[in-house]
Amino acid sequence: MTYFIYTFTGALCNYFFCVHLLPNKLTFIKRFIIFLYAFSTFYFFNRIYGQASTFITFLGITFLIYFFTNSPYLSLSCYLFGYLYTITFNYLFMWIAGFIFKMDMEALITHHLLLIAFSCVYCIFCGTTTKLIGYYFHKKLNITKYLINDHLLKAIFIDLFLLVFFYIFNFSYGERLGYNYGVIALNGIIFLLLFAITVFLMYSVYKVTMGEQAYKHRMAQFENLRVYTERLENSYGIMRKFKHDYMNILVTMSGFLKEDDIDGLKEYYGERILPISRAFTESDTKLGALSNIKNTAIKSLLSSKFVYMIEIGIKTEIELTEPINNLNMDCLDLSRILGIFLDNAMEAAIETEEKQVRFCIFYKEENLHLIIQNTALPPTYAISELCSHEISTKGENRGIGLFNVDMILKSYENTIWNTTYEEPYFTQELILIHNGS
Amino acid sequence: MIHIYLCEDNKKQLNRWENIIEKYLIMNPTESKLFCSASKPEDLLSIRKRSSTTGLYFLDIDLQANKNGIELAQEIRKYDPRGYIVFVTTHSEMAVLTFRYKVEAMDFIAKDDTDTLPEQICACIQNAERNYKAQLDSSNRLLSIKVDKDSLVLDQNDIVAITTGDDSHKLTLHTKTGIRQISGSLKEFHATLNSGFCQCNRSTIVNLKHVLKYSRENSMLFMDNRETYSVSIRMMGKVQKALNSFHLSIMK
Numbered sequence: 001m002t003y004f005i006y007t008f009t010g011a012l013c014n015y016f017f018c019v020h021l022l023p024n025k026l027t028f029i030k031r032f033i034i035f036l037y038a039f040s041t042f043y044f045f046n047r048i049y050g051q052a053s054t055f056i057t058f059l060g061i062t063f064l065i066y067f068f069t070n071s072p073y074l075s076l077s078c079y080l081f082g083y084l085y086t087i088t089f090n091y092l093f094m095w096i097a098g099f100i101f102k103m104d105m106e107a108l109i110t111h112h113l114l115l116i117a118f119s120c121v122y123c124i125f126c127g128t129t130t131k132l133i134g135y136y137f138h139k140k141l142n143i144t145k146y147l148i149n150d151h152l153l154k155a156i157f158i159d160l161f162l163l164v165f166f167y168i169f170n171f172s173y174g175e176r177l178g179y180n181y182g183v184i185a186l187n188g189i190i191f192l193l194l195f196a197i198t199v200f201l202m203y204s205v206y207k208v209t210m211g212e213q214a215y216k217h218r219m220a221q222f223e224n225l226r227v228y229t230e231r232l233e234n235s236y237g238i239m240r241k242f243k244h245d246y247m248n249i250l251v252t253m254s255g256f257l258k259e260d261d262i263d264g265l266k267e268y269y270g271e272r273i274l275p276i277s278r279a280f281t282e283s284d285t286k287l288g289a290l291s292n293i294k295n296t297a298i299k300s301l302l303s304s305k306f307v308y309m310i311e312i313g314i315k316t317e318i319e320l321t322e323p324i325n326n327l328n329m330d331c332l333d334l335s336r337i338l339g340i341f342l343d344n345a346m347e348a349a350i351e352t353e354e355k356q357v358r359f360c361i362f363y364k365e366e367n368l369h370l371i372i373q374n375t376a377l378p379p380t381y382a383i384s385e386l387c388s389h390e391i392s393t394k395g396e397n398r399g400i401g402l403f404n405v406d407m408i409l410k411s412y413e414n415t416i417w418n419t420t421y422e423e424p425y426f427t428q429e430l431i432l433i434h435n436g437s
Numbered sequence: 438m439i440h441i442y443l444c445e446d447n448k449k450q451l452n453r454w455e456n457i458i459e460k461y462l463i464m465n466p467t468e469s470k471l472f473c474s475a476s477k478p479e480d481l482l483s484i485r486k487r488s489s490t491t492g493l494y495f496l497d498i499d500l501q502a503n504k505n506g507i508e509l510a511q512e513i514r515k516y517d518p519r520g521y522i523v524f525v526t527t528h529s530e531m532a533v534l535t536f537r538y539k540v541e542a543m544d545f546i547a548k549d550d551t552d553t554l555p556e557q558i559c560a561c562i563q564n565a566e567r568n569y570k571a572q573l574d575s576s577n578r579l580l581s582i583k584v585d586k587d588s589l590v591l592d593q594n595d596i597v598a599i600t601t602g603d604d605s606h607k608l609t610l611h612t613k614t615g616i617r618q619i620s621g622s623l624k625e626f627h628a629t630l631n632s633g634f635c636q637c638n639r640s641t642i643v644n645l646k647h648v649l650k651y652s653r654e655n656s657m658l659f660m661d662n663r664e665t666y667s668v669s670i671r672m673m674g675k676v677q678k679a680l681n682s683f684h685l686s687i688m689k
Contacts, residue, residue, distance in 0.1 A: 360538070384611055418616065420615025421614055422615075429538070
């Protein structure tokens with residue numbers, strides 16, 4: 001019975017640090033398999049091989065996670081980190097327990113009641129703290145978003161793997177040699193130090209990666225703005241040319257007027273002046289409207305998307321009739337949403353005959369309205385199903401865009417998102433309600 | 438009856454509009470009349486405030502005054518939420534989506550195309566009159582929904598279903614053309630609907646009018662906008678009964 005509880009709590013600890021730290025939630029069945037595996041290996045092999053059985057559990061779970069998750073190295077690193085964390089604190093706890101009860105480890109392990117109490121307390125501690133650490137990692141530090149360098153992840157994985165390997169080797173071998181208080185204390189200190197160094201290293205790696213990401217982001221923004229400025233300069237060039245021409249045009253017209261040559265004037269107007277005005281409305285001057293957007297990140301995103309759309313021959317209309325200052329939403333979230341909407345609009349419009357995308361932002365009683373309208377082929381799905389995970393008009397495994405928008409918007413109370421299709425226009429309307437603050 | 442309002446700062450163009458409209462009204466005797474033609478937004482607003490008849494407004498955008506056409510239209514909306522607004526503007530000032538979504542403009546006319554101006558103005562008047570009549574007929578089916586500070590007017594017949602998401606105080610309104618989010622609770626909303634609606638599970642009310650098929654084996658309702666809704670066991674009898682009586686009432 002004691003053995004059962006001991007292995008059960010051990011497996012539970014394993015399960016906790018394994019599942020709680022993973023970046024993506026596993027399905028119930030996968031979680032169950034992991035727990036079952038941990039428990040069965042513990043239960044069957046611990047009495048035969050002693051602590052060396054941990055090798056079997058550890059390697060097995062490593063493989064399981066590798067196959068169960070879609071970003072294996074990140075998940076594995078999280079798992080290994082959890083392992084290190086648990087073992088380190090296990091040592092620390094044992095040390096403290098030994099200190100309090102004045103027993104060495106051998107006595108502690110053979111004392112049934114104490115062992116059960118210790119296992120249960122440690123299991124609860126493990127479950128709650130790993131949950132908190134997992135939350136901190138993924139919600140606060142957002143490591144899934146920033147640690148995407150595959151090379152770096154592999155290096156972290158190998159480092160952690162070796163460390164864990166030595167950990168297990170140490171305590172399985174230590175068991176064979178027989179523990180005493182001094183050995184445990186020494187091991188505890190060594191591993192605490194190693195663990196602290198690893199945490200410190202990880203933190204530095206994280207900081208550096210964050211910095212790199214921010215730098216890349218800034219460079220991309222800078223590049224977008226450079227292209228935007230270039231376009232504006234182009235259209236300014238057209239204006240200057242027109243300024244130069246228009247004196248000539250006026251002089252010619254006054255000549256026609258002096259001679260009372262109305263027919264000549266009509267002809268001149270139709271042939272020379274009308275085309276100029278058309279050239280104006282169709283040229284790059286459209287992008288100038290973006291100057292009304294005061295947020296640089298959003299401006300750079302919009303300019304890059306629209307420059308691209310104009311280049312691939314989509315008729316774009318950008319309507320920005322007033323300055324846009326307050327976004328009523330985090331600017332990074334809004335750029336992600338806008339990026340997804342505009343990419344979708346572009347892809348849908350290119351398939352149609354008319355190839356039109358219209359975009360506008362305006363305030364209506366302080367609420368920010370964003371509207372993106374594009375020509376699109378009639379949808380083959382019900383519109384309400386568009387943002388569910390598996391549906392996409394672009395084939396399999398690609399319906400992730402609108403699903404992400406839905407996820408982002410779920411964390412905001414103050415949004416209204418309307419989607420409509422009225423032949424031939426598909427419209428996304430997003431209303432960000434001003435919430436007083 | 439519709440009152441027609443004009444606002445344009447250029448006297449010459451304003452005269453042209455007046456002539457076109459007067460000519461149209463003589464040729465097509467309706468109850469509409471040219472009520473006000475102003476060159477300043479304030480003049481138009483002061484006249485509007487004293488009237489309570491639905492209006493049709495032809496507005497220039499660049500008014501050379503302290504308000505532009507869009508701001509004027511917003512002001513008009515306060516006094517005449519159901520009025521018909523038409524912008525008459527040059528190509529370069531055209532902002533189609535903004536007009537439509539910000540002030541719910543009915544239409545816009547490009548003044549650069551001087552030849553087709555009369556036709557376009559007359560078409561707008563006809564449209565407004567037709568719409569006005571249709572609204573009078575359907576006023577008992579209309580549903581006014583509050584969206585933040587605005588209200589949205591919808592025809593109940595257009596609603597296919599109303600659902601709640603994970604977010605309990607947000608409702609999703611499914612129509613034939615798309616979805617829109619509104620705030621409120623399903624229970625409150627059900628009370629405002631007519632008898633053609635029926636709750637089919639905890640989070641869904643469907644419009645029986647839009648049900649294509651009810652499959653009893655897998656207890657699903659198939660709607661005419663390609664959506665399907667499950668019918669909960671508790672509601673099965675009620676849904677069946679409602680569908681039967683609904684079809685009976687149609688056959689009569």
